[in-house]
Amino acid sequence: MPSTRYSASPRKYINSSDTEPFDTPPRKRLRPADNDEGASQSSSPSSSPRKRQRKSRKPQSTDVELEQILRDCLVKPTSHDAVLRLKEFLEFIMHEAKRPAMDRWKQDEKPLLETELYAQWLEGLDNVMSAIEIALSAKVPGTRKRVKGLGRASYHLLYNVIDEFIDEVNAHHDGFSLSSPEDNLYPPTMTLAEEANDPSTDDRSEEAVRQAEVCLKKFDRVMADAVRRYKVECGRSNASLASRISDMEYSLARGCCLLCEQTGFGSNESDMGFSLMQETQEVMTHWKSEYDNCEDQLVDSD
16 A cells, blocks of 8 residues: 655654753762772672662663753754754664564564564654653643643654654565664564464464554554644644644554554554554644634634
């Protein structure tokens, strides 16, 4: 099925119109005991349970890079470098999302179902979804007001992430995923004959579909919030933006239909994938129809 979806290309309008800083509390840093030459043997973390340092999770490089890009979009909304970094970051996101699936295969050396592979790719995108969700919930210090200017960048980032994911699934499903021998991120998947001879594939496939739909449901919820923020911050009395949102909703719907056809995600309710990204599509459709209604009222009043 041909796809007319938008992808991470210069045609995107990724920018921000607000300049308030994205304020987050500084991270605490612990000094490793191995580097402290002056510390005595009695004060080492291993000798005293009370003084043992807590093992905190090391911030993911994806989280740090995304946070800095969002800061740049807030401080310099017209910065061309920030826009380019955001587009380049999309490739890095998908690259990192595919790596855990390859690492698991190297440990188990057990062929995956295609649905299992795609579900693991979605799970690899959870860090990005969580980071955007936290950013959209951030408030100006000392107030109950949300930090402004994140709607536009968050929306375009999430839209392009889901678009890139669908493209990756489509390319892999059609056998066009080519990677270099030095960095192979595509573990082998079972053939149709192997699936037919393995009695466990039905249960494994159903579980993979369930996990993928959970991830897509979270993605849908976060992206719908980003669309609402984008509308509040940039969509008032903006006819061209409302029109572009309508076109992007149409492309997203086609992409979800293709994803459902190739993976079975969302096929319980409809073979066309109507349940995938449903909340986001409804918000985008309402945005366009609401603007059209306002235009009709103005024409009638004249």
